[in-house]
Amino acid sequence: MVDIVPADVRSRMMSGIRGTNTKPELLLRKGLHGLGFRFRLHDRSLPGKPDVVFPRYRAVIFAHGCFWHGHDCHLFKWPSTRPEFWQAKIARNRAVDERTHAALAQSGWRQAIVWECAIKGKTRLPLDEVVLACAAWLKSDSRRLEIRGKQG
Template structure:
């Protein structure tokens, strides 16, 4: 199916999608702050500039968009135009994610990934449930956490 907007407009639209302060990230930050957690955001010294950094717990939280990180859920679908370009871009994002995870692990950081499908779409969880899961994880000794949508 052909795109309904010209290529220049589509390019401008996609370039305008920011990687910081996304809605899922803001939901997590607001909930964690209300639960009493204090954190830093987008720390440039750490691999991948984690969305939320909790130094006291030696933990980081990434709020991953399902499209941009190629998640295997209902929110991800490779576009039907320029398929090779998008597949290469998403594959590269996955490689960078894996490298960042490895570097963070080597540096002694615990890591959580909260997928966009856990916070929106037909498989979303209650926001309080996601925040509670993060809070429990932070106060545990568990190294990693991944929160996905229901049934994903």
């Protein structure tokens, strides 16, 4: 199937997609900062450059976009154009995620993933519920946390 917009327009649209400081990430950071948590952003010294780093708690939070990380939810749909490219791209992203999580775990870092569908879309949870769950996890001894949108 042929793309419905010219290549230069598609390029401009794709360049507008952020890798850092996404809306879900900003909402999480604002909520956690409001609860008194202090953190670093996108620490390049850590595998995967986690979105939010809490050195005091030896914990990181990733705010994953459902499309880019191939999440099994209503926000992820395989594009109909260039399917081979997109399948390879998403598979590569998932492989990088696995290596990143393994390297962080081996280094003793606790990890949380907050999926985009937990913060936006028809399965979203109340934002304060997501923020409070992250805060409770930070204060706990739990190694992992994953927050996704409502099921069903």
